[in-house]
Amino acid sequence: MFSAPTRSVLQRAGRLSARPRTYATTAAARERVRIVEVGPRDGLQNESAVIPPEVKAELVNRLTKAGMDIIESGSFVSPKWVPQMAGTAEVLKLMNRHHGLHYPVLVPNMKGLELLLDLLSEQSKSDVPYTDEIAVFTAATDAFAKANTNCTVAESLERLSVVAKRARSEGLRVRGYVSVVIDCPYSGKVDPTAVKSVSQALLDMGCYEVSLGDTVGTGNPTTVDRLLRTVIEGSGGIPGSKLAGHFHDTYGMAVANIFTALDHGVRTFDSAVGGLGGCPYSPGATGNVATEDVLYALRGSNYEAPGDLEAIAEVGTWISKMLRRPNASRVGRALEARRSREKLEKERENDGGSAESISAKL
Numbered sequence: 001m002f003s004a005p006t007r008s009v010l011q012r013a014g015r016l017s018a019r020p021r022t023y024a025t026t027a028a029a030r031e032r033v034r035i036v037e038v039g040p041r042d043g044l045q046n047e048s049a050v051i052p053p054e055v056k057a058e059l060v061n062r063l064t065k066a067g068m069d070i071i072e073s074g075s076f077v078s079p080k081w082v083p084q085m086a087g088t089a090e091v092l093k094l095m096n097r098h099h100g101l102h103y104p105v106l107v108p109n110m111k112g113l114e115l116l117l118d119l120l121s122e123q124s125k126s127d128v129p130y131t132d133e134i135a136v137f138t139a140a141t142d143a144f145a146k147a148n149t150n151c152t153v154a155e156s157l158e159r160l161s162v163v164a165k166r167a168r169s170e171g172l173r174v175r176g177y178v179s180v181v182i183d184c185p186y187s188g189k190v191d192p193t194a195v196k197s198v199s200q201a202l203l204d205m206g207c208y209e210v211s212l213g214d215t216v217g218t219g220n221p222t223t224v225d226r227l228l229r230t231v232i233e234g235s236g237g238i239p240g241s242k243l244a245g246h247f248h249d250t251y252g253m254a255v256a257n258i259f260t261a262l263d264h265g266v267r268t269f270d271s272a273v274g275g276l277g278g279c280p281y282s283p284g285a286t287g288n289v290a291t292e293d294v295l296y297a298l299r300g301s302n303y304e305a306p307g308d309l310e311a312i313a314e315v316g317t318w319i320s321k322m323l324r325r326p327n328a329s330r331v332g333r334a335l336e337a338r339r340s341r342e343k344l345e346k347e348r349e350n351d352g353g354s355a356e357s358i359s360a361k362l
């Protein structure tokens, strides 16, 4: 990406179009972007209230109806470490599953995989398997890996390679996560070359894709650009098509970071309806970029993504109410306000618009 002054010099010289690549005005052949909806997992793992499995399953069902096709639905982690994810097996049983859609779950170790395999061996009422994909996770720093999974990065890679091998032999797809790719809450700035080598190790063990997590949400387009240049370019570079962006929105930069990643060839992004979430072991970080914000930002661009924006926004309103928390999606709030205005206007029309009936409702 060019800096603003360089861009304007190149534009004047006619060597660069006036708009960056990602801001197209025509929708000729829009390129498909994959969205991994992580609300039911990343979104709910950090909530203080206990959320019944029925509500978690209902969230997955509503997201499916709203058009999301990859929905991370829970974790087989230790309930002592993340109590909110206890009962994921129950959630997978309760929710409606559909052919062609994916419902990945996080697995940190063999114990988690065995619990999942036990579930998969159970007779299900539906012919759609409970899941066909797991996600394994590690970090770019030992400090974070220890806080999150009680082992160093090297130990976690050793542990996960056994998990990935077994999962693949059982026909499961394996996705990888690297946390703290920009800053670590325990050890500060992260070296992009560490992110590159951990990502490569995950690919080498059979992950089909590695999601790069700005867990703390401190990244901005400059630091994300620097990271992706190191990871993607040069010898041993990992193609953007093998990477995903997972941007927490603590500093409001997540959408800008996604556009930076698009410019580097990344075409998969994780997001959470209503901007839910956070990692219990990343103090101060807020939720993931909101799915509503991503869909709105991609409108009119060269990229199209699954999901009906209005319908997703309604899911965001619903789950925020269920959790008794403000909707963290600005797009979601704006659409909610518009819906309320439209409802009022309709009622006004139906009531004949009398001044008393309008002021009674305001």
Ligand SMILES: CC(C)(COP(=O)([O-])OP(=O)([O-])OC[C@H]1O[C@@H](n2cnc3c(N)ncnc32)[C@H](O)[C@@H]1OP(=O)([O-])[O-])[C@@H](O)C(=O)NCCC(=O)NCCSC(=O)C[C@@](C)(O)CC(=O)[O-]
Pocket: 042, 045, 075, 076, 077, 078, 079, 080, 081, 082, 106, 108, 109, 111, 112, 113, 115, 137, 148, 149, 150, 177, 178, 179, 180, 213, 214, 215, 246, 278, 279, 280, 281
């Ligand atoms: C990895 C461990 C288990 C190590 O934790 P440990 O304490 O070292 O494990 P252990 O093997 O000593 O087991 C301790 C207890 O947990 C049980 N146990 C052990 N494993 C399991 C399991 N899978 N399922 C159910 N129970 C399990 C085990 O049986 C034992 O029970 P006890 O004998 O004391 O009764 C633990 O640290 C852990 O579960 N960590 C997960 C933390 C987590 O889920 N973090 C959030 C997800 S990552 C994230 O959010 C970041 C991401 C992906 O979104 C990207 C980004 O934003 O950066």
